[in-house]
Structures are given as structure tokens and as C-alpha cells.
Amino acid sequence: MVCLYNLSYSRMALLLVSIGLHICYGFAIPTPARQVVKVLPSQDGHSHLVPWIDPRINGGRFLDYTTPKYGEPLNVIISALSDPFVLTDDGLHYYAKSIGFSEECLGVHIGNVHDADLGDGDGRKPEQFLARQYYFPIWGTCWESVIGGNHFRAWKQNGTQANSGAWFLGVSKEEHSGKHHDIVPNGYNIGRDWLVSRAVAGSRWNGRAWRADVEWRELLKPGKEGVNHGIEQDGRVAILTVHSHGRPYDLDITYYAFLDFLLTSYNDELSTLIGTFTLSLYSFVRYLLDI
Numbered sequence: 001m002v003c004l005y006n007l008s009y010s011r012m013a014l015l016l017v018s019i020g021l022h023i024c025y026g027f028a029i030p031t032p033a034r035q036v037v038k039v040l041p042s043q044d045g046h047s048h049l050v051p052w053i054d055p056r057i058n059g060g061r062f063l064d065y066t067t068p069k070y071g072e073p074l075n076v077i078i079s080a081l082s083d084p085f086v087l088t089d090d091g092l093h094y095y096a097k098s099i100g101f102s103e104e105c106l107g108v109h110i111g112n113v114h115d116a117d118l119g120d121g122d123g124r125k126p127e128q129f130l131a132r133q134y135y136f137p138i139w140g141t142c143w144e145s146v147i148g149g150n151h152f153r154a155w156k157q158n159g160t161q162a163n164s165g166a167w168f169l170g171v172s173k174e175e176h177s178g179k180h181h182d183i184v185p186n187g188y189n190i191g192r193d194w195l196v197s198r199a200v201a202g203s204r205w206n207g208r209a210w211r212a213d214v215e216w217r218e219l220l221k222p223g224k225e226g227v228n229h230g231i232e233q234d235g236r237v238a239i240l241t242v243h244s245h246g247r248p249y250d251l252d253i254t255y256y257a258f259l260d261f262l263l264t265s266y267n268d269e270l271s272t273l274i275g276t277f278t279l280s281l282y283s284f285v286r287y288l289l290d291i
Helices: 009-026 089-098 140-147 187-201 250-265 269-290
Strands: 039-041 047-049 076-078 115-117 124-126 129-133 149-156 167-174 203-205 208-218 236-244
Touching (some): 076 187, 089 129, 089 208, 149 187, 167 187, 187 203, 187 236
Antiparallel strands (some): 039 047, 115 124, 129 149, 149 167, 203 208, 208 236
């Protein structure tokens, strides 16, 4: 490793600047809150992790409350067996960005706030997160608000009667603003399948990487009965278990080793500048790719 006491003041300054830029661009990630997965005893006397709890057991349902008469399918569940970070509020925002969604345009909510009853004792509660497809990194969801695209609403199952910690999502694809963001034909299935395909393929954002396993269950009544806009859906719900994938900073070891080699093998300022510039450029480019 680098022997700091052998470095000149100028080389020491360059090294500290490089590491400082690397921290700013590569490690600006909030510390995730600790997530406790609910454990329930079973009939055999052993305890089992609960990935999610069927809302219908305690009077909930797999349709949200869009209007007094109609609702939209809760067609994706992020299991409580997923990466604990994804199960936090901040973590869901990070994960959404990794699979092509982001917060609403300029933080302004467009459309109605939907309620859902997850059978967890909280009754009907408003959506906790509305994410829209983003087409490019900066203000990308503003474009979705104009031309339409995929979006989802999310609720967390964390009431006193069913505290699984799982996320329930209502995913769909909507029309452009000229059609008042109505759901496109077959839009509930299309939106769900788009999200699932990206989750299963694997994703990364801001130095974190994930890959999801999917289990398909028919938990909704197929058809359009009670479904908003009278659009048919196939009744299937995708249950995702999102795994943290690999070590997000393996490349950092390579670049620090490269910098260490330059600093210890060549006693000149040019080598230090090359190492500093390379590491800083790498950090900055990775930051741009991850936003």
C-alpha cells in the first residue's frame, strides 16, 4: 500500500483530492435503516419468515381504491425476503431508479391519490410513493407526464395486524396527457410485465446492484370486473424477491491498486497526476451513469 510518509506535500494533496472526489461521486449513499422481517410460528412449532401476507385474510383486497366503485390491480409484490435496503422508503426510491422509474416531474403530483387496503390493520391508506418511467436522466419523468408510459404506486404492508414489511405495487402503462393519462388497452398487464422484465434482468443505480427472482400467482379475478377504466387483466400477480447482487465497488479495488502502483513505482508528479485524473474521471463517469 501507499506509504504516506514518503509522499511529498504536493503528491499528498493530489491523493487527498482524488479520494475526496471519489467519496463525493461514488459513496454518496444514505445508510439504510435496519429492516426486521416478520417471523410467525407455524403449526409445526417452527418459526418461518413471512414474505408477504394475503390482504384478503383481514378484509383487504388486491384492487386499490381509485374511485368509490373501481380500483386498479395490485399486481406486483416486493417480498419481505428481499434486500432489506429495498424494503425501506429510501431503498424503494433507489431501486425504482435502477429499473427505469423515478419521482414525479419536479416533485409535482399529477393525478388522483389512490388508497389501498392491505389487510394490515391500517384500513384504506394513501399511496406512499408514485413513480413514473423516466426516459432520460434529467427531468425524464416530465416527458412521461406528457407522452405517457409506465408508472406504479406503492404501499407498504406494515400495520399491526399484518406487519410483513412487503411492498405492494400497482403497475400500469398510461396514455399521453391528451388522453388524460387513461390506462392503455391491456395496460395493467403491460406495465407489470415491463417492470418485472427489468427486475429479473438485473439493475444497478448509484453503486448498488440487484437482481430479482419472480414467482407468479393468480391472486386477482381475471377480467375487468371492478377494474378501473373497464380494462381486462389476467389476474396474475408477480412476487419479486430482490437480491443485492455482487459487490458494487469491486472496480474500486482495481483503481486504487492502479493508483497505488503509480505512487509507489514512479517518483514523479506526472504519474501522480495521471493516477489522480484517472480515478477521479472514473468516479465522475460512474456518478453520471448512475443518476
